[in-house]
Amino acid sequence: MTHRVAVVIPSFKVRAHVMDVIARMPPQVRRIYVVDDKCPQQSGQFVQEQCTDPRVRVIFHEQNQGVGGAVRTGYRAALEEGMDIVVKVDGDGQMNPALIPHFTRPIARGKADYTKGNRFYRPESLKGMPPIRLFGNAALSFVNKLSTGYWSIMDPTNGYTAIHTAVLRELPLHKLEQRYFFETDMLYHLNTMRAVVHDVPMDSVYADEESSLKVSKVLPEFMVKHVNRFFKRFVYLYLLRDFNLGSLYSLLGLLLCALGVLFGGWQWLRSSMTGLPATSGTVMLAALPLIIGIQFLIAFLHHDVERVPTEPLSLDLADLDDDDAPLPPAA
Numbered sequence: 469m470t471h472r473v474a475v476v477i478p479s480f481k482v483r484a485h486v487m488d489v490i491a492r493m494p495p496q497v498r499r500i501y502v503v504d505d506k507c508p509q510q511s512g513q514f515v516q517e518q519c520t521d522p523r524v525r526v527i528f529h530e531q532n533q534g535v536g537g538a539v540r541t542g543y544r545a546a547l548e549e550g551m552d553i554v555v556k557v558d559g560d561g562q563m564n565p566a567l568i569p570h571f572t573r574p575i576a577r578g579k580a581d582y583t584k585g586n587r588f589y590r591p592e593s594l595k596g597m598p599p600i601r602l603f604g605n606a607a608l609s610f611v612n613k614l615s616t617g618y619w620s621i622m623d624p625t626n627g628y629t630a631i632h633t634a635v636l637r638e639l640p641l642h643k644l645e646q647r648y649f650f651e652t653d654m655l656y657h658l659n660t661m662r663a664v665v666h667d668v669p670m671d672s673v674y675a676d677e678e679s680s681l682k683v684s685k686v687l688p689e690f691m692v693k694h695v696n697r698f699f700k701r702f703v704y705l706y707l708l709r710d711f712n713l714g715s716l717y718s719l720l721g722l723l724l725c726a727l728g729v730l731f732g733g734w735q736w737l738r739s740s741m742t743g744l745p746a747t748s749g750t751v752m753l754a755a756l757p758l759i760i761g762i763q764f765l766i767a768f769l770h771h772d773v774e775r776v777p778t779e780p781l782s783l784d785l786a787d788l789d790d791d792d793a794p795l796p797p798a799a
Contacts, residue, residue: 473553474551474554474555477501479538480505480506480535481507482560482561487514494566494568497568501525503539506529534647535627536644539556547633552633555572557628567628571629578782579780581658581782582654584621584651588623590669605624605625608624609621612652614698616655616656617656618659620776621655621665621667629651635661637785660701705775712771721764721767721768728761732758
């Protein structure tokens, strides 16, 4: 079966690179959606005037919606035109279109529902990455694992992605973040659906583009959103949809840690007020629940790692008729 592959190119301040990106699209791509996100350089109009590739369709936003908003628009266009796989490629030249077959192959073979780039897979791929980005992405990857539940992937901010439209139809596109948190929010929603995600090795490329992402500005916002997604995922998967051993581990761990901290804090305050040191038995009564609670929380993390989705949804979803019961909605 030949899958109809579409590519979405968010276009904002990429006039100098976007035509080269389009020119390098492999022949397997059926449709190319260039989404002009109210670009001040009028890159969409530039593509319309200069591009002769019949696969290209330019879509204009009346207001800037961010990279997530532009990708959502491209996704909807691909669904309307009956595409099977949608690849997202940036228009700044950092993502090599020649890699598109590597992103679509696991999906076409029924091994994954969603693929994303990973610049950390090979040591050689890190040579062009600035040290500050290397450290920041490594730290962010661990936080992302906690919030999304995909413990086997790295490089969560990598925007080179591909998704099967059968899975895409089940996603609440209107709920997805519009700006820089878009990739992480996609992973969170995919996990609530139990979709399979694979990393695709790729090299890092840094051209002469200027990033509008200010780390000092978005870091606090990102951390709040990561915490929010973790607790929403926990409530949805471990309390509402299912109650399992991991649920018990987490609840008992939190309860015991809270008891240990509260009892220990009360005894410390009492000792500081009376001047009398706490007995060894009192110290043990405070420490023991805390130690056991931490062990329970570690057991919960181990359980969460083992629950990473492994059975792709796309093959079953593609065979469903419109009258069949839909998947449980993503949180």
